[in-house]
Amino acid sequence: MLSTLVLVAVANTGGAGVVPDAVSRTAEALRDAALADDTAYRLVEDLTTEVGPRLAGTRQEARARRWAVAALKKLGFQNRQITVEPFRMRTWVRGAERAAIVAPFPQPLVVTALGRSGSTGPRGMKGEVVVFRTLDALERAPAKAVRQKLVYIGHAMPKTQDGSSYGYFGRARFVGPSIAAKKGAKGVLIRSVGTHSHRLPHTGVTSWPDDVAPIPAIAVSPPDADQIERIADRGGPLTVSMTVTPRIVGTTESGNVVVDIEGREAKDEIVIIGGHLDSWDLGTGAVDDGAGVAIAAGALNLIRKMKLQPRRTIRLVMWGAEEVGLEGAKAYAERHKAELDRHVLGSESDFGAERIFRIHAHVSARGDAVVDEMLRLLAPLGVAPGTRGPAYTGGAGPDLTPLVRAGLPRFRLAQDGRDYFELHHTPDDTFDKIDPAALAQNVAVHAVFVWLAANTDVDFRPRQAPSADLSK
Ligand SMILES: [Zn+2]
Incomplete structure (x- = not known):
């Protein structure tokens, strides 16, 4: 186990003092391990093969939740780390x-x-x-x-x-x-x-x-x-x-699968990642969004496998019923409304399986130093800076929308989307479209992102601008 207890005073030029050296070194180790790890690729293979299409609110989607819990346990996550949070929804079928x-x-x-x-x-x-x-x-x-x-x-x-x-x-x-x-x-x-x-x-x-x-x-x-x-x-x-x-079959159950690696010092502070578990029914939901689920799970699994304990809690959510209207996102925001402001940073992977080429970050000025360090670690993977600070007004993935509306600081780990709309929501969204090397690059970026975010005390929330209005 790598100790992060002795790092407090150690500054790092890239992170402008907010990212301790040893945290950076661990992030680098996670990055390199991710590039050589095929866990995420195997997870999408299993999900798309053993479950296949998983329309929101249907038995297929319920099978996907059971698959997810079993897959997480098989990887080595403990029962106490995994929670299925059910909710009800009006379900439409073709x-x-x-x-x-x-x-x-x-x-x-x-x-x-x-x-x-x-x-x-x-x-x-x-x-x-x-x-x-x-x-x-x-x-x-x-x-x-x-x-x-x-x-x-x-x-x-x-x-x-x-x-x-x-x-x-x-x-x-x-x-x-x-x-x-x-x-x-x-x-x-x-x-x-x-x-x-x-x-x-x-x-x-x-x-x-x-x-x-x-x-x-x-x-x-x-x-x-x-x-x-x-x-x-x-x-x-x-x-x-x-x-x-098509018809509405009535009210049925869907659910979010939530997996936590609990924080060591600040377990109430949550860095949230994920992808959505439901898919459209025409294909097998490989790029939308088996890939996103697998990328986030692959990153979290590396942290588990290396027996690392972050300072803050890292939470993975495999969202239910995204496609039909963010039902899982709404249910999560309702269930967790008392702790919404303890979600300190988030990003969801829901734009396919191609490489991440750019990072946007809506974070505070101190948070920006963490972005700098992230970019330093990820430059070798072809990741470039995007829009920074409050100037970034875009989202962080569809399921984080209610949290973003409540003020969640966020990253958009922007994937190359040139081919995404060739496959998106078609019968052709299948496993063979996923490039294992590109998927591993995504896992590496997510691992670095969550590790840096969860091992700093930086408040990522941008402060309100001073009252003087410079636009006048
Ligand atoms: Zn999607």
Whole structure:
């Protein structure tokens, strides 16, 4: 066991005095061990093979929780370190799904229902399609243009390295169907929110405000979207038939799996990492988000295996029911509301399995010195500085959103996302897509991150700016 008791007075130039030398040396040892360790890779293999798809609230997701507890114990975590925190949720499941162009050029379409889509009933529906190339065009359209019709939304998403285009272009899925429903449309087709040209549709949740009844909402594959747009360009009415029969099965159980390595001196202070255990049902949830779960578990396992005890508690959460609306995140925030301010720093891995290329950090000025030390240790792994301090206003992974809203300081360990939206929410999200070396790099970055964060007394919360407002 490496002793961290004698380090207090030892400063390190990289960490500007806030990261003791021996803490840095241990982080370096964890980094190197991570690069040579295949635990995370084996965990994703096991999860995607032995459980497979794990739609939120279903028996498959419950099997994933049991798998997780067994896998953690097999690694050597103790019963007392593992807690399953159940919660209840309204559960949606997929039914039949098919669609076709009826006129002017009859042919089948490759489609899938969006999460929380309404049902057409088994007999399906047929209608004239009103084509909108952008979400803005739909928003501007008068209700009479779409009433009792099917709405098609294009809004094609370009590729970006950091995946930031998803926020803007993903809106076609997040809010497009409810905007169409409010205007009286009877069904919606969207171009899949993806960046490839394969004939694979992308599912993903769509949201319905309380005053909007769900209507059938499907995604067509990118080449099918091109086809619809080409036919629309030729003019004349375009008619589509579609049958989707998803349903709400009622209230069922989901849960978060929480694993702690308890802190030595400040066990009430929590550094939180994780990924989400649920996945969409079309693939086996390898890059979304078996990888994230495995990366965080791989990092925590190295600390356990090296018998290291951090100063602060390191908590791994394998979140439940992320995909269908952050149900696990909300349940956690509710259950832990008395200790939300004791979560001192967090980051979630939920953007695939490619290498981390940049680190953003929303932390205090003293916390920034920890970021410097982290970057020094991770530069050999190709990790570059990102946005720092309060200037970083982005998130830290979807499941940390309620904690971030409550003031959680955060890191975004930003993965290369150029290929993420080729696979995301498609049947093609499978284990073979994961590169073991890239996954190990992620584990190394997480191990360094949690070790530095959990072995300093730095308060990462940015202080309020002085009252003088410099912008005036
Ligand atoms: Zn995800």
